[in-house]
Amino acid sequence: MPADAINALADQQADGAPPRQPALGFTGGLRWLWRQLTSMRTALILLFLLALAAVPGSVFPQRGASPLRVGEYIQDHPTAGLWLDRLGMFDVYAAPWFAAIYLLLMVSLTGCILPRCFHYARNLRSVPPATPRNLGRMPEHRSFTTSASTAEVLGAAGTALRGARFRLRPSESGAQDSMAAEKGYLHELGNLVFHVSLLVLLVGVAWGSWFGYRGTVVVVEGEGFANTLTQYDDFTPGRGFSTSLLAPFSFTLDSFDATFLAEGPRRGQPDGFTADVTYRETPDSEPKTQRIEVNKPLAVDGAKVFLLGSGYAPVFTVRDGAGDVVYSGAIAALPQDPSFTSNTVVKVPDAQPEQLGFNVTVTPTAPDQVDPATGPRSVFPEMNDPRVYLGAWAGDLGLDGGVPQNVYQLDTSAMEQVGRKDLAVGETWKLPDGRGSITFDGLSQFANIQVAHDPGRWLALLAAVAAIVGISMSLVVRRRRVWVRVTPDGEGRTLVEVAGLAQTEWAMLGDEVDAVLATLPGAPVAEKEHA
């Protein structure tokens, strides 16, 4: 409808209104949207949004890292907590709005980089543009006169430029009077490698979190672990996880050793943890031994076994009123302070005539005197003088109610306290009223073990390394052009001009032009600047 369009334009002009942009139409609108999205300005804004969006994840506790603290936070701030939870503030890095920002950024990046990649590939063998007419306008320009011939000067220039790895414009038909050269194509290559690597990095991260898994388990010295779901205390699978991805390895914790600084200003600070394990890659394979330390995990069949922490596990034997052994074994105790004062609970449902329960406080190095205000507190984290402080309860443990109980808590609502006592290793406490006895057999240690499998980590690392190489290349290499022109003055002498131009301002360009100049026959010897 060209006539209408003209009329509309005429109407507007009659009103004195500014002429309107022609309507874009649907595809035009899409194209406009695409151009906006892939523009540098949008990329900049998205970068800012990404930085801003990452911040709340450091301010609020995150489910992935510390689910307990998220629960506490919601309990302490019921209203705010509810709304923050709805906004995804406790799971920022998995929230849809966070994903929206980085996906948009990735689309914007792809849209910006892909055409440049094609352009780069097409121009791999491109020729430097012809020498401009007026070299005097270039940011770097030198000239001198010489008696050497045109061919001699250009020959020397070609050798020098080729030696400096410049790409030369091939000579055209007719008498050649100038030479055009270009260098620094790696600048754009590095730039492209960096941005493409970022995309690959994201793929690696996504791959790993989709098909990976992570779990933690407490393993007491002398006990074992097999890599099956039921063995884990806590397990976080990726969305694409299936049990077939669990490598069929197993290990036994042969011994665990924790040492602590015995003197100095940081007395009691951990000095080292070592766990000696015997492991099998598959149930049928040969057993191998290895030492796991902090910073030195065990790698087995694509999974890694890490030592995260440790604690003590007292070993008890409990006999009931009939003299039967109703409980025997080690039980992990939760450390309460840096000196490893630890608490746990022993539940003995099979004891007769009544069920027994014990609140246990463990001190690896017992204090000389117990402060009644704080209760027993260990004086050193190492196992120098182990002692357990017991509170015995008899009655109904409440295990039959069907409600899952905290293994580290005793429900004493249907029990009565029968006494308190502290024991050294090997000592036995005979409970009053013929309820039986408890023996403290010794103190074992347990290791907090994490098993993690991340199949995308190599891809992510490779991409990260490529990105560093790429960005360094792009920031170090400058794309620049150098020209040499020879103009005979008709009296047997020739005027030689050397000029340089860099894509971005570059201080070293002058030196490079000088270096080319110095190789030409008849060039003046430049004085060294002393300033």
Added chain:
Amino acid sequence: MSSESWAHLSNALVYSTIIVLSVALVAFAADFALGTGRRRADQRKQRTVTQASEGASGDTAVTTAAPPELPADERWARVGVSLSTLATVMIVCAVVTRGISAQRPPWGNMYEFTVTAVATLMVIWVAMLPRRPEWRDLGLIVVLFNLLLLGVAVLVLYTESAELVPALKSYWLWIHVTSAIIASSIFTVGSLSSVLYLFAERYERRGSASSPRGVRDAIGARLPSSKQLDTVAYKTIAFAFPLWFFAVVAGAVWAEDAWGRYWGWDPKETWSFVTLVIYAAYLHARATAGWRGRPAAIIAIVGLAAFLFSYFGVNIFFVGFHSYGGV
């Protein structure tokens, strides 16, 4: 010498550095007040212009301009540089003696990291002076910043020399922390230069002919040209960016071995990522029409703020894996 006496020597060197730097600060302040920075910059500019015109006129030899007469009040800047050099030697010795005392690379807690960062910043700045005379005009702000850092280190962050916790016993400590220290020191030089740029740019935009009014003009009038400051900012940040990227990646590789995952959005990781993204934005902004100049400089300053928060704020306000700073 015992471990304790090495530690005492290191502390004494840190205190002495603070005293020497304070005097250097006074000298640079005097130089700044006398306005020599702008004059030096003008001289340098004149020299390059002369050279360029000589080149363009087609002279057969590149003649060298005679070294310009030094202004009489140049001596204050020279006193400042001499004292800064002395302070640099002393603070480097403080780092070395601390390392001898603890028998390990001395950056296991925030106090040591801060002192090492100050030493790195000073070494970079002093080492660049012979090659880049315009860096001398950053003296006042660099010395001021380092004095603040040392003050915080001594008063707030001080931790006695001791063994490392097991998680830090790894050769990655060398790689990760060294690159982080160097990159952050260079970022700091760049962003401080951007701070000065804002003053210089404002002064130039308003026309240096009009009589200066207010503190901001007074500062702007005494600075080198905004173009020079912008170049310093860009070059330093462009140099530090890949190094910071490397520090983050090295940290991720270490975290993979120490904590069982290479990236877990720990507060320190988050904020180093935020810093990286903001400086990336700076590099893009400087190449984008409409974002060059003031907006880019403001982004560089926001980047420094993000870095400082990732360094101090994260350890003070948040609980995370990097909480062994001794604060």
